[in-house]
Amino acid sequence: MLGIVFSHHAFAYDDDWGERGHAPHWKQRDYAIVRSVTPQYETVSQPRQECRSEWVTENIPRYDGNGTVGTIVGGVAGGVLGHQIGKGRGKEVATVAGTLIGAMVGNQLGERNSLGPVYDTSQREVQRCRQVNDYSQRVRDYRVEYEYRSQVYSANMNRYPGNPGARIPVKLLVELDEDWK
Incomplete structure (x- = not known):
């Protein structure tokens, strides 16, 4: 059989x-x-970048000019006073010395009378990104x-x-x- x-x-x-x-x-x-x-x-992971824009506010210090104005005014005033003190060649030296001393004193007085730093605000766009995973299902077999x-x-x-x-x-x-x- x-x-x-x-x-x-x-x-x-x-x-x-x-x-x-x-x-x-x-x-x-x-x-x-x-x-x-x-x-x-089966589950499939697909990484991708996800980005978004944000507006951020920044404070930017601005020089208010009080020190500069004081320096100029003090220098001019010191130069005028120094010019009146000296005679001949000494008049030129007194004018230069008066200008320098007046400028230093004017600068210190201008900064002391200032109310502090002044800030301007500015906005700028910043892009922030992060990685995320998208998950999907796909047929593996039958x-x-x-x-x-x-x-x-x-x-x-x-x-x-x-x-x-x-x-x-x-x-x-x-x-x-x-x-x-």
């Missing part, structure tokens, strides 16, 4: 028959009927149940096999059953 073994493989499998240690004696193609198809999903000769089999397939009721090709391996009695 001769035993025959049928092996059924969905078309997603390749022709690797090496697990049995020998090549099949006979292969045949046939069709099975799809009973159900269930997509198998879990397919199919029926062949009243037997139900299942396999994962990389492509969509069709709706339930569709026909899909299967491979049949026929070889001797060496364990039969």
